[in-house]
Amino acid sequence: MCWVAAAAAAVVVGIGPSAAAAAATHRGPVVIVTLPGVTWHDVRGAHTPALDGLIARGAVATLATRTAVGRPSPERGYLTLGAGSRAFLGPTTKRPEPYAPDPLAEAAYMSSDRVDGASALDALRVRVGDAPNGGVVHLGVAYLQARQLDGLYDARIGAVGDALSRSRIARAVVSAADLAQAPDEQTMRRSSVTSIMDADGTVEVGRLSGLVRDDAAAPYGVHTDAPAFAAAVRTALTRARVVLAEPGETLRADEFAASTAPAAVARMRRAALERADAVLGAVAGALPSDATLLVLAPSPPSYRLAADRLTVMVASGPGVARGWLTSPTTRQAGQVTLTDVGPTVLSMVDAKMPDDMIGRPMSSIRYAGADRLARLDTLDRASVFRERFAVLIFWVIATTVSVLAIGAALVHWRRYDPAYRSLVAVAFAALAFFPAGFLLRTVDYWTFGTVGAHAALYALTAILAFGAAILPGPRLNGAVALLLLSATLFVVDAARAGPLEVNGVWGHSPVVAGRFYGIGNVGSTILYCAAILGLLGLAQLRSHPVAPWWIGAGLAVVVVADGLAQFGADFGGLLTGVAAAAVVFRIGRGRRVTWRWVVVVAVVAVVLTAGASLIDLLRAPQAQTHLGRFAATVRSGGVSSLSLIVRRKAASQFGSFASSRWTFFLPFAIVGLAAVVAAPPGVLRRALAGRRLLVAALAGVVVVGVVGFMVNDSGISITGVALAHAIPVLVLLAADVTSPRAPPDVLRRRDAPLHAPA
Numbered sequence: 001m002c003w004v005a006a007a008a009a010a011v012v013v014g015i016g017p018s019a020a021a022a023a024a025t026h027r028g029p030v031v032i033v034t035l036p037g038v039t040w041h042d043v044r045g046a047h048t049p050a051l052d053g054l055i056a057r058g059a060v061a062t063l064a065t066r067t068a069v070g071r072p073s074p075e076r077g078y079l080t081l082g083a084g085s086r087a088f089l090g091p092t093t094k095r096p097e098p099y100a101p102d103p104l105a106e107a108a109y110m111s112s113d114r115v116d117g118a119s120a121l122d123a124l125r126v127r128v129g130d131a132p133n134g135g136v137v138h139l140g141v142a143y144l145q146a147r148q149l150d151g152l153y154d155a156r157i158g159a160v161g162d163a164l165s166r167s168r169i170a171r172a173v174v175s176a177a178d179l180a181q182a183p184d185e186q187t188m189r190r191s192s193v194t195s196i197m198d199a200d201g202t203v204e205v206g207r208l209s210g211l212v213r214d215d216a217a218a219p220y221g222v223h224t225d226a227p228a229f230a231a232a233v234r235t236a237l238t239r240a241r242v243v244l245a246e247p248g249e250t251l252r253a254d255e256f257a258a259s260t261a262p263a264a265v266a267r268m269r270r271a272a273l274e275r276a277d278a279v280l281g282a283v284a285g286a287l288p289s290d291a292t293l294l295v296l297a298p299s300p301p302s303y304r305l306a307a308d309r310l311t312v313m314v315a316s317g318p319g320v321a322r323g324w325l326t327s328p329t330t331r332q333a334g335q336v337t338l339t340d341v342g343p344t345v346l347s348m349v350d351a352k353m354p355d356d357m358i359g360r361p362m363s364s365i366r367y368a369g370a371d372r373l374a375r376l377d378t379l380d381r382a383s384v385f386r387e388r389f390a391v392l393i394f395w396v397i398a399t400t401v402s403v404l405a406i407g408a409a410l411v412h413w414r415r416y417d418p419a420y421r422s423l424v425a426v427a428f429a430a431l432a433f434f435p436a437g438f439l440l441r442t443v444d445y446w447t448f449g450t451v452g453a454h455a456a457l458y459a460l461t462a463i464l465a466f467g468a469a470i471l472p473g474p475r476l477n478g479a480v481a482l483l484l485l486s487a488t489l490f491v492v493d494a495a496r497a498g499p500l501e502v503n504g505v506w507g508h509s510p511v512v513a514g515r516f517y518g519i520g521n522v523g524s525t526i527l528y529c530a531a532i533l534g535l536l537g538l539a540q541l542r543s544h545p546v547a548p549w550w551i552g553a554g555l556a557v558v559v560v561a562d563g564l565a566q567f568g569a570d571f572g573g574l575l576t577g578v579a580a581a582a583v584v585f586r587i588g589r590g591r592r593v594t595w596r597w598v599v600v601v602a603v604v605a606v607v608l609t610a611g612a613s614l615i616d617l618l619r620a621p622q623a624q625t626h627l628g629r630f631a632a633t634v635r636s637g638g639v640s641s642l643s644l645i646v647r648r649k650a651a652s653q654f655g656s657f658a659s660s661r662w663t664f665f666l667p668f669a670i671v672g673l674a675a676v677v678a679a680p681p682g683v684l685r686r687a688l689a690g691r692r693l694l695v696a697a698l699a700g701v702v703v704v705g706v707v708g709f710m711v712n713d714s715g716i717s718i719t720g721v722a723l724a725h726a727i728p729v730l731v732l733l734a735a736d737v738t739s740p741r742a743p744p745d746v747l748r749r750r751d752a753p754l755h756a757p758a
Contacts, residue, residue: 028290028318029237030348032341033283034192034246035276036074037254037269038297038312040377046273050281051314054295055373058316059364061325062376064337064513065299065311068148068155072308074251075105075191077298077338079144082195083155084342084357088148101189101255104140108175108190108197110208111137124201134202136173138193141201159354160342161198164242167351170204171196172240174232176211176224176279177248179255183209187220189255192246195298205239207232212248219256219268223275224248230282237288241349245283249276250297257303265303292317292348298338308387308511310380315364323367328360330516332502334376336362337513378444379503383511385446386503389453393505394717397433401724404430405669408731412683412738420739424475427728427735428465431479434526434725435486436460437505438493446503457505474741475732476537483534483725487558490527494519494561494568518569521714522721524562528577528704529725531558532584536697537729539588547588547693555581564612565619572711574612578605579707584700588693666719673726674702687733694733701726 040062043051067076068088079087089102109120111134116123124137131137145157156162164171173196177189190208197203211232215223224247236243253272257265284293297311313336315325324333327340339359346353347361404426411419439460445453464485468478493500498518501507508520519527535554539547559581561567563574582601586593677698680688688695705722712718 028288028292029241029243030292030294030345031233031237031283031287032195032242032244032294032296032345033280034078034195034244035249035273035280035295035297035312036077036246036251036299037301037303038250038273038276039300039309040312040373040380042269042273043312044373044377046270046277048274048277050277050284051295054280054284054293054314054316057322058293058314059320059323059325060315060372060376061313061334061336061362062310062379062510063296063313064330064335064510065297066308066511066513067338072299073101073302074189074299075102075194078191078193078195079105079157080155080338081298081341082161082197083157083159084339084354084359085155085159086339086358087144087155087157089144090147101191103185103188104143105191105194106188107139107185108188108193108208109137109139110206111135111202115139128200131200132198132202134204136193136197136203136206136208138190138197138201141194141197141199144194145199156199156354156356157194158197158199158201159357160345161196161203163346163351163354164349165198167349169242169349169351170240171198172205172236172243173197173203174207174211174229174236174243174245175248176229177246177251178209178212179220179222179252181212181214181222189248189251192244196242196244205236207236218249218275219252219272222252224279226275226279226282229279230286233283234286237286237291242345247276247279249273249279254302257301269301290318292320294341294345296338296341307384310376310383310511315362319364321364321366324365324372325362326365327362329358330510331497332510332516333365333367334372334379335510335516379510382444382446382503383509385450385453386505386509387511389446389450390505390509392454393433393437393457397430397724398720400426400430400433401727404731405727408727408734412734420735423731424735425465425469427731428469428475428478428482429461430724430728431482431486432461432464432468433457434506434530435482435489436464438486438489438500441500441504441507472741474541474736476541476729476736479729479732480534480537480541483530483537483729486530487527487534490519490523490530491558491561494527497566498523498568518567519562519573521570521572521708521712521718524568524570524573524576524712525704525708525718525721526725527558527562528573528580528708529701529722531555532580532700532704533697533725533729536584536588536693536700540691540693544693546590547585547696551588552581552585555584563609565615571609571613572708574609575605575711576704576708578608580700580703583703584696587696587699590692663716663720666716666723669723670702670705670719673698673705673723676730677702683734683737684730687730687737698726698729 065072065077066086067080068086069076069090076087076089079089089105109115111119111121113120120137120139121131121133124131124139127139127142141157148155148157161171173193175190175192177192179187179189193203211225211229212222213225214221229247233243233245249272253269257269260268280295287293293316295312295314300309300311313325325336326333327336329337329340337359339357340362341359343353343357343359344362404423407419408423411423436457440457445456448456464482468482471477471481501519501523503509506523506526508515510516531554535551536547539551559574559577562570562577579601583593586597676684677695701722705719708718708722709715
């Protein structure tokens, strides 16, 4: 299914060395304090003097915590942190509510603890063979590694710990997240060990018990003893250079929220964060002056199906400038990902980063403004809003186009003339949805609320549709105007690396963490369909007998804007765009499409995409996009990495059919569109007669819908967006034949016929 993408990857395997990201190192220790479930909104609403002090002198960012499974959780977050790549851990129950930890992810012990009638270290050696001595051991390490292929990411559990061990840098973990003073297997919460253990499941130094005290007012009746916790961290620093510390307060509060009255959840979580801040203050006070302190939330709130959120990331210490954190993964000030944390720690202690880690070291950017937390909170709220809003809008456009297609078939079959006007209005509205959705992003539409944002989008759609409808001449005029407007908006934004794609209706959201810059899969599909139909429609209106040179030039600009790393940075879009542009221009020039020619085009698309990836690979690491990093990953991993990527893409493609039962009709719909292009039936035969350029444009849309499905992990949604462009255009073409308008077409030459001959 992903053979074209695979071929492109194969071309770049073995080309050029992959440069390791350079980062400033220092000789002091690194301490990571984790606060699961904490967002910037939580911080702004609580009294957290210790955290506020770190923020005031350090660098901050939102942290995208997406793992290899759709919904993040503390265990998945810690696994991902320790792997430097997205890790997989499937749900323990079919029902996602309440949150249910996996006991095997929590199975960490002090090496001398009694387990299975022997020491925990002996129990580990039974499970993994010969394991090195360590103060802390994790008995679930083999199970957790075996689960990785389930998620088709093949993360290496313990990769960060292994890299530190190879550099002879000692590690330590201090955790107080248990739900009881004397926990059993069901009340242990020790998954934080997975973020710092090695592949054998060991950590040199640590403390996992004796750090909580009875407290009837706290979740599960315990709270963390701040002085004892800080003392444990201080002791760990005498033997280890990298220490991970989890106070446990916020984790317990999030889990306890599942059995708490909704009205009490906010108060309970705020109190837990304030207790955690007291622990953080004690830890910060125990650190030497040359230590770097990282504070982060490895997972968003996990209670009662809380929405996926962006979480907290703070860095403070030598060499960290006050301002924003960023990384080559996001290329955005104030945005980083969980997979960047491990590589950042390795760079700080001058340990070599493994080639198969997908994260990249963070850096700090100076910023003197006082609005950092408000901006980060707004980004989080905007991302959550966009995810919910976009789902509804996709349903609206899908329903609109489906009703339009069915209605048009019935109306033309029954020749019910009074319905033509309604069909035309709906067709214009369907096309206007795309530029209207883009224009909505020019304002902070999430501040309007759900009802207000919908009202604003539909008002913009109505205005654009009305403007297109009143253009004189054939209704194709209005369609071309809307399509060219849509394409122009996307090209202009792509030239700026896609800033309006972030949290745009047709763009991408940081909370999903699939893309942070450039043009996403849906945006790329809209761009190609709008440009192909718009440019070819304009040429048809101007009565060009064959595709003129400016069609090729225009499509070349679109492909460059979408695909090159400096602009849209869309790997799959390059393959799709080259194939679609080639088909459009060949048919538009009156030439046949043969199988031999198709093979040649596929080879050219692969070579051009590989060339773009190579150019990106040769850029500085901090400037590389996912094109270059994809090439580097395949180069280091060889055939196995390529095979895994192809299988993951294929799983995502076919998995996209599960979003709705109606998606199973889309393959039949795109086949139907191809049949219409090859042999137009009924009224469409008259509408397309003698209009080679429109036939070429529709063929190009078919290519976008099919090839886009094959090479993008958005799957069948790409096909749906392509159909959402072609169907309204076909309806308007049919209306121009069955119910033509009298005014002359101002876009055409005076001697051009008004309508195609029957």
